Amino acid sequence: MNLPHDDNTCGWYAALPPQGPARRLTGRQIADYAVIGAGFAGLAAARRLAAHEPHARILLIDAQRVAEGASGRNSGFVIDLPHKFALENPDPAFKQRLLRLNRAAIDQLQSLVEAHGIACQWSHAGKYQGAVGERGLAYLAHFEKLMAALGEPYRAVDGPDLARVLGTSCYSRAIYTPGSYLVQPAALVRGLAASLPENVELLENSPITRVERDGTGGYVLYGKDGEVRTRNLLLGTSIFTREFGYLENRLLPVMTFASWTAPLTEEQSKRYGGTFDWGLTPADHAGTTVRMTQDRRLIIRNTYKHVPKYGRSVGNATRDSIRVEHRKAFLSRFPALADVPFTHTWGGVYAISRNFTNFFGQLEDGVFAAACDNGVGAAWGTISGTLLADYAVGAQSSLLDDIHAVTGMPSLNPPEPFLGLGVRTRIRLAAWQSRAEL
Numbered sequence: 001m002n003l004p005h006d007d008n009t010c011g012w013y014a015a016l017p018p019q020g021p022a023r024r025l026t027g028r029q030i031a032d033y034a035v036i037g038a039g040f041a042g043l044a045a046a047r048r049l050a051a052h053e054p055h056a057r058i059l060l061i062d063a064q065r066v067a068e069g070a071s072g073r074n075s076g077f078v079i080d081l082p083h084k085f086a087l088e089n090p091d092p093a094f095k096q097r098l099l100r101l102n103r104a105a106i107d108q109l110q111s112l113v114e115a116h117g118i119a120c121q122w123s124h125a126g127k128y129q130g131a132v133g134e135r136g137l138a139y140l141a142h143f144e145k146l147m148a149a150l151g152e153p154y155r156a157v158d159g160p161d162l163a164r165v166l167g168t169s170c171y172s173r174a175i176y177t178p179g180s181y182l183v184q185p186a187a188l189v190r191g192l193a194a195s196l197p198e199n200v201e202l203l204e205n206s207p208i209t210r211v212e213r214d215g216t217g218g219y220v221l222y223g224k225d226g227e228v229r230t231r232n233l234l235l236g237t238s239i240f241t242r243e244f245g246y247l248e249n250r251l252l253p254v255m256t257f258a259s260w261t262a263p264l265t266e267e268q269s270k271r272y273g274g275t276f277d278w279g280l281t282p283a284d285h286a287g288t289t290v291r292m293t294q295d296r297r298l299i300i301r302n303t304y305k306h307v308p309k310y311g312r313s314v315g316n317a318t319r320d321s322i323r324v325e326h327r328k329a330f331l332s333r334f335p336a337l338a339d340v341p342f343t344h345t346w347g348g349v350y351a352i353s354r355n356f357t358n359f360f361g362q363l364e365d366g367v368f369a370a371a372c373d374n375g376v377g378a379a380w381g382t383i384s385g386t387l388l389a390d391y392a393v394g395a396q397s398s399l400l401d402d403i404h405a406v407t408g409m410p411s412l413n414p415p416e417p418f419l420g421l422g423v424r425t426r427i428r429l430a431a432w433q434s435r436a437e438l
């Protein structure tokens with residue numbers, strides 16, 4: 001069985017203060033609800049279940065410490081706009097539903113950050129979508145059309161104005177959209193876990209290795225040193241949902257990688273010359289994501305890998321070679337900072353589907369899942385986890401109608417070796433075509 005095993009080189013996680021020992025799953029437990037996976041989806045699901053049923057016993061179980069998984073190691077964009085593939089959907093109502101869902105997630109996260117004083121650099125910074133060369137500019141022109149059709153606010157920023165913000169003249173043009181937020185993801189996720197309602201018990205470092213029916217309509221979840229009996233199982237396990245026998249041939253495991261610098265010193269900041277607290281995603285999606293954090297670190301994210309063995313992280317040699325690619329992207333943008341080294345390089349795994357369709361709903365009696373967000377899971381994980389709890393308890397809402405309308409069944413994958421060959425070829429081709437944007 002593939003069990004989560006993320007690298008221990010994530011900068012966001014390393015920047016957090018040390019924490020106490022984890023509470024683990026031991027002995028025989030009985031729960032009204034068990035939620036597996038404490039990323040954005042599982043955390044939101046457990047919180048919402050507790051709001052519906054304040055007297056229920058809810059166990060939230062993760063194989064690792066909270067924030068070690070993808071939710072704590074992403075680039076920290078909490079995006080309101082529909083994902084690039086969803087933006088192409090010809091039905092305007094579909095996109096409006098996605099906007100409503102993502103904005104509900106952002107409102108929810110913002111309320112929690114404020115209510116619990118979660119120190120996570122939460123910021124209404126908006127987002128730049130940037131183009132370097134001709135290819136990027138063509139994508140950007142298309143994006144502009146889509147934004148106009150959607151009726152969403154945006155503004156174009158070019159040349160010197162853009163360089164003043166970003167501290168680099170590498171980009172020829174960007175479209176700024178105001179609705180996205182930036183965050184230190186590991187700090188947010190840890191803060192969300194620390195502020196869970198009292199009737200949610202968080203069990204970490206507790207991989208569930210098997211789920212079986214108990215013969216009376218419920219399920220038994222087996223861990224290494226304990227088990228849980230429950231009638232209601234919610235999965236916030238992203239790609240690992242496959243390991244429980246669900247959506248097995250429908251989800252595709254993809255890894256992407258990031259590197260960051262230490263906080264720039266005053267002197268380095270002067271040489272950098274841009275502003276602080278911005279985020280830029282590439283106009284051509286195979287390009288490079290860049291962030292300048294509030295605490296003055298520069299982050300570079302690029303490179304995708306299809307990872308059939310997603311239960312382990314990449315080896316040091318692969319990480320080193322990815323860091324070389326990140327370095328090239330860094331130096332082409334910030335040549336004046338050539339003496340500023342990266343302190344961390346890390347990767348993370350998430351699920352995509354070939355038809356870019358997210359799964360949300362019931363898998364069998366008493367088993368529900370929000371899986372496969374196609375790589376933009378901060379907002380989506382939060383809202384899909386929340387609504388999964390609503391669905392599991394039989395609540396109704398217009399947001400639940402929205403999410404049912406925009407989700408579906410991820411398409412079936414072709415068998416190996418055709419699948420691996422096809423995905424690797426597509427990733428390589430996209431990287432080659434976008435080389436000027438990297």
Ligand SMILES: Cc1cc2nc3c(=O)[nH]c(=O)nc-3n(C[C@H](O)[C@H](O)[C@H](O)COP(=O)(O)OP(=O)(O)OC[C@H]3O[C@@H](n4cnc5c(N)ncnc54)[C@H](O)[C@@H]3O)c2cc1C
Nearest residue numbers: 037039040041063069071074075077208240348376377378
């Ligand atoms: C480098 C990188 C950059 C990214 N940038 C962004 C971004 O800027 N914005 C954005 O929206 N998205 C981004 N993403 C994607 C985003 O991180 C994911 O889509 C999101 O975290 C998925 O959330 P989730 O809660 O569904 O799953 P996860 O965060 O993957 O959580 C699943 C949890 O399940 C646990 N689990 C799995 N199997 C078991 C088991 N057997 N027993 C117990 N626990 C188990 C795992 O340990 C994990 O904690 C990025 C991803 C990466 C890797």
